[in-house]
Structure formats: C-alpha cells, structure tokens
Amino acid sequence: MKAKITITLKNGVLDPQGKAIEGALAGLGFAGASDVRQGKVIELKLEENDEAAARAKAEEMCKKLLANPVMENYQIEILA
C-alpha cells in the first residue's frame, strides 16, 4: 500500500518561510492571502496489504523519525 504523510507546523509555531511566501504572494498582487503555512509531504510504499497495519506502521515512522512532535503535526493517508 502507499502512504501519504502530510507534516505541518503546529499552530503557534513561527513559520518564517510561510511569512516569506505570503509576502511574495502579496507582491504578485494576490490580495487577501493570509496565514500561509509551509509543510511537507512524504510518500512511501509499504509492504503491508492491510490498511490498518499499514497505518500503524506509518504512525510508528512518524513518531520515531518523520515528524517532531515539539513543533509538528502529521496526518497519514493510506492509498490503495
């Protein structure tokens, strides 16, 4: 199965890259864009054929390496 893991900064964690993007969008004339936050997406293949097992493994990967709970949240999508 494939897993798609979206990692975002927690609310309240300063995101200077998001701020810079917001400034650049405003500079291009996109009025009204606010609260820009930058995150990352990690895709990977898992050998598990069972969705629950695949999700459990991705969850463990997030906890051990892919996300840092001090500053990040993560969301796991299991794709067939």
Place this chain on the structure above:
Amino acid sequence: MKPSVIVFPASNCDRDAAAALEQATGKAPLMVWHGEASLPDTDFIILPGGFSYGDYLRSGAMAAKSPIMRAVIDKANAGTPVIGICNGFQTLCEAGLLPGVLLRNSGLNFVCRSVTLRVENNSSLFTSGFEKGAFVDFPVAHHDGNYFADDETLTRLEGDERVAFRYVDNPNGSARNIAGILNEAGNVLGMMPHPERVISPLLGGVDGAAFFKSVVEAAA
C-alpha cells in the same frame, strides 16, 4: 581524560572541536564515526557543528538516529558529560536528550557573526569557570538556531537554572533569548554558538579557549 568527537556525514566543525579539546587537554581526542555501534573508552563527548545529512528532513533528525547515538544516549544517561554545538545541539534535541527544538531563524537569514552571550548559570560543569552574568563572545553560524519549546518547558528550564547562556542581542528569534541549555542532570549542554572557533587570537578571540579549559578542569 579521554574525550571523543562524533563525526557525522557533513559535520564540519569536528576538527575545530578536536583542536579545542587538544589545546585544553594536551592530547588529541578520539574521532568516532557515526556508523559505529559502540563508543571507545571515553569520558567526554562532543557532537560537533555542521550540516549532518544535509539537514534533510529536519536539522539533526537523521544524525539523532545514527547507530552511534544509541551509545551516546546511554552514556549521557549514565552521567558522561556531552556537549552539542550548533548541529550537535539540534541533534541532542532530536535525540530527546534535551527538550525543545531549533527552528528556522526568525529573520530567515543564515546568521554568521560573533555574538555576545551572558553566562546565566555558573554552577554547571560547563560554566563554572565564569562568573554568573559574565559576557563571552562566541561566533554563530546557522540557519536553524531559533530555540523553541512550549511555555511550560521554558519556564521549567529557567526555574531549574538550566539556561546556560543567553544572547544579549538575539540573532535568530530564540525563545527567551536562549543560546544554550542543560539537561536535568546537568551533564548535557547544547548551544548554538561555537566556542571551538575562538580558541586563539589568530582566530579572532580566546573566550572559547577559556570555556574549554574550564570544562576540562571541571570534568577531570
């Protein structure tokens, strides 16, 4: 004393750290590759600055999971003094030996210059050579040096006198101007500035030499 320096792929201050240790102890430290599963006989460990694994994923995230780090964590938990400088500080946070994390600098710029630090605590192994409130000048060179932790953690760090150094003029947005912190037991120090880069007048300063001399004397 048998100091050692851990070398990760893309560490770039490992030799500076070795030179500082050699100056302070009179002999060259052991250089330990990150892929090793165990440490040699050592009683003092430095995680040096650099850009281990190209800062992939998060600064220090990959280094913190290197094979050698299991041994470093065990040693640290057993009381061996460990200093993480710059990328070493990031790695200690990612390894869970220190609380918090180093975020991207608030000004987005890579900051590379000398900064003045205030010694906040002189009762630790690492800072006992200084007066409380003394000022030292160490260089910083980082993109991700913005120390962040939740308010509760920050207040606990301050209450337990675990803030070792604070910036006088905050270069990176660090919470409460924190430049360096100690673990609960006081044997692990993480700091963004580089004392190992100012160990001789030829390098532009000697505050780092005083730092290493006092650390080595206190740890001996």
